[in-house]
Amino acid sequence: MSISLKRAWAIFVKDYKEFSRNYAVSFSVIVPILFAFLFRSAGPSLPGAIGFLLNTSFVLLTCLVQACLIAEEKERNTLRSLMMTPATTMDVLIGKSTLVFVVSAAALTIAIYILGYKPTSMWAFVAAIILSIILYTAAGTICGLFSKTLLEASLSIMPVALVFTGAPWGVLLADNFPLFKVLEYAPSVQLVHLLTLHNAGFTTGDLLKPLLIMLAWAALLTIASVMLYQRRLKDE
Amino acid sequence: MDVIQVEHVRKRFRDKDALDDVSFSIPKGEIFGFLGPSGSGKTTLIKILTAQLSPTSGQASVFNQPAEMMHQSSQKMRFGILTDNSGLYERLTIEENLELYRKLYDLPKSSVDRVLQFVNLSGERKKKVNLLSKGMRQRVLLACAVIHEPELLFLDEPTSALDPVNSAHIYKGLRYLNENGTTIFLTTHNMTEAELMCNRVAILYQGQVQTIGSPKELKKQHRDNVVCVDLINGETYELPIGEGTADQIADWMKQGIIDRLETKEPSLGDIFIKMTGSELL
Numbered sequence: 048m049s050i051s052l053k054r055a056w057a058i059f060v061k062d063y064k065e066f067s068r069n070y071a072v073s074f075s076v077i078v079p080i081l082f083a084f085l086f087r088s089a090g091p092s093l094p095g096a097i098g099f100l101l102n103t104s105f106v107l108l109t110c111l112v113q114a115c116l117i118a119e120e121k122e123r124n125t126l127r128s129l130m131m132t133p134a135t136t137m138d139v140l141i142g143k144s145t146l147v148f149v150v151s152a153a154a155l156t157i158a159i160y161i162l163g164y165k166p167t168s169m170w171a172f173v174a175a176i177i178l179s180i181i182l183y184t185a186a187g188t189i190c191g192l193f194s195k196t197l198l199e200a201s202l203s204i205m206p207v208a209l210v211f212t213g214a215p216w217g218v219l220l221a222d223n224f225p226l227f228k229v230l231e232y233a234p235s236v237q238l239v240h241l242l243t244l245h246n247a248g249f250t251t252g253d254l255l256k257p258l259l260i261m262l263a264w265a266a267l268l269t270i271a272s273v274m275l276y277q278r279r280l281k282d283e
Numbered sequence: 284m285d286v287i288q289v290e291h292v293r294k295r296f297r298d299k300d301a302l303d304d305v306s307f308s309i310p311k312g313e314i315f316g317f318l319g320p321s322g323s324g325k326t327t328l329i330k331i332l333t334a335q336l337s338p339t340s341g342q343a344s345v346f347n348q349p350a351e352m353m354h355q356s357s358q359k360m361r362f363g364i365l366t367d368n369s370g371l372y373e374r375l376t377i378e379e380n381l382e383l384y385r386k387l388y389d390l391p392k393s394s395v396d397r398v399l400q401f402v403n404l405s406g407e408r409k410k411k412v413n414l415l416s417k418g419m420r421q422r423v424l425l426a427c428a429v430i431h432e433p434e435l436l437f438l439d440e441p442t443s444a445l446d447p448v449n450s451a452h453i454y455k456g457l458r459y460l461n462e463n464g465t466t467i468f469l470t471t472h473n474m475t476e477a478e479l480m481c482n483r484v485a486i487l488y489q490g491q492v493q494t495i496g497s498p499k500e501l502k503k504q505h506r507d508n509v510v511c512v513d514l515i516n517g518e519t520y521e522l523p524i525g526e527g528t529a530d531q532i533a534d535w536m537k538q539g540i541i542d543r544l545e546t547k548e549p550s551l552g553d554i555f556i557k558m559t560g561s562e563l564l
Contacts, residue, residue: 049356051356053386053389054386054387054389056386057383057386057387058383058387060383060386061372061375061379061383064374064375064379065372065374065375068374069374120370123370123371123372123373124368124369124370125370125371125372126370127368127369127370128368128369128370128371128427129387130335131333131359131364131369132359132384132387132388133356133357133359133360133387133388133389134356134387135356280335280354281335281336281337
C-alpha cells in the first residue's frame with residue numbers, strides 16, 4: 048500500500064486548522080493538565096495518580112478526539128470526498144492520527160511535568176506512552192468509523208473507557224471473580240505495572256513484558272482500524 | 284475511444300434490482316445524461332463506475348480498465364466527482380478547502396486561483412464555508428471536483444435545489460470544461476437541464492435503460508407525426524404528416540389563410556412519461 052507523506056501532511060494541516068477552530072473538541076486538550084493540577088496538590092507520590100491521569104487522558108483526549116475527527120468527517124460527507132481523491136487509506140489515517148498523536152504527546156508531557164512524576168525507566172516510560180497513544184488512536188478511529196454523528200462518537204468511546212480505564216480496578220476483583228483475571232492483559236493494566244516498578248529489583252523482562260503486550264494491542268487495533276476504513280471505502 | 288463502457292450490469296440490493304441489465308458506452312468528449320426519477324439507480328451506477336460499489340453481474344469499465352481499478356490513486360487523478368454525498372470542511376475558508384485538494388492532487392499553487400475564477404468565487408475566497416449559501420457551496424464543491432482538470436467528470440444532480448442563476452453558472456462552467464476535453468457523466472431528473480447540456484441521454488426507469496440517444500433523435504423517434512395548423516378564421520387542424528396533408532397545406536398557403544403552422548414535438552419529459560407511465564419527480 049503506497050503512502051504519500053505530502054498528502055498525509057496536507058490532511059494533518061487541514062485537521063489542525065479544523066481542530067484549532069473546533070472548541071468543543073479541542074477543549075479535551077486541557078483534561079490531562081487539569082488532572083495534573085488536581086493531583087499535584089495531593090503530592091506527586093499519590094498512589095495511582097499517574098496511572099489514573101494517563102489512562103483517563105488516553106480515553107478522554109486521544110480516543111475521543113480521534114473518534115470525533117473521524118465521525119465529523121462522516122457526518123459532513125467529507126470523508127467520502129476524501130476517499131475519492133488520490134489520498135490512500137494510509138495517507139488519510141496517518142494524516143489524521145498524526146494530529147492526535149502530537150496533541151496527546153504535548154498535553155501529556157505538560158501534565159507529567161506539572162505532576163512532577165519521575166519514571167523508573169525513562170525509555171520504557173516513553174515507549175509505553177507512544178504505544179498507548181497509537182493504540183488509543185486506533186481505538187478512536189474504530190469508534191469514529193462506527194459512528195454517524197459527533198454525538199454518537201462521544202458515546203461510542205464509553206466501551207473503551209469502561210474496559211480500558213476500568214481494567215486496573217477490575218483486576219482488583221480478580222480474587223473474587225476469576226473471569227476478571229483476563230483484564231490483566233488490558234493495556235491500561237500493563238501501563239500501571241510499568242509505572243509502579245520501583246528503582247530497585249526489576250529486570251529488563253519486567254519492562255519488556257508490559258511493552259510487548261501493549262505493542263500487540265497497538266498492532267491489533269491499528270490493523271482492525273485500517274481494515275474497517277477500507278470496508279467503509281466500499282458502499283455495499 | 285470510449286471512456287466508459289457498461290455491459291449488462293446488474294446490481295441487486297437484498298430483494299430489489301437497483302440496476303437490471305444496463306448497457307451503454309460513452310465516447311471521449313461527450314456530455315452524457317443519465318436521466319430518471321429519484322431511486323431509479325442513477326447514483327448506484329456512479330458508485331459502480333467509481334469503485335464504491337461492485338456490480339452483482341456484468342462488466343463496467345472506465346478508461347478501458349475494470350471500474351474496480353478506479354480506487355487506485357493513479358486512476359483517481361483522472362476523474363472528478365460531485366455528488367450529493369460530497370462535503371466541505373465547514374470551519375475552513377473556500378481557499379483552505381481548495382488548498383487541501385490542490386495538495387492531494389499535487390498541483391501548482393496557481394490551480395487554486397484558476398479554479399476560483401472558473402467558479403466565479405475569486406472575491407469570496409476568504410469566506411468560511413459555513414457562511415456560504417447553497418449555490419456558493421455547490422460551486423465550491425464543483426471547484427473541488429475539477430481543480431485537477433479531470434478527463435472524466437461524474438456529476439450527480441449538480442444543480443438540484445439551485446436557483447436558475449446559480450444553475451446557469453454551473454452550466455457555463457461545465458460547457459467550458461467539456462470544450463477543453465472533459466467527458467461528463469451527468470445524472471439528473473431535470474429534463475430541461477438534460478436537453479440543454481447533453482449530447483446524448485439515457486432514460487433509466489426501475490433499474491432499466493428505457494431508451495438512449497441524442498435529445499433530438501429521441502424527440503424525432505417519439506413525435507406524433509402530426510402537423511398543427513391554425514387558420515386565421517380560428518379553425519384548428521391536427522393533420523397526419525403525408526402527401527395529402529402537404530397538398531392541403533400548400534392550398535391554404537396559396538390562399539394566405541394560415542395563422543400558425545407547427546409540428547408537435549414532445550419534450551424529454553413527455554417522452555419519459557410516455558415510456559414509463561410515470562411523472563418525473
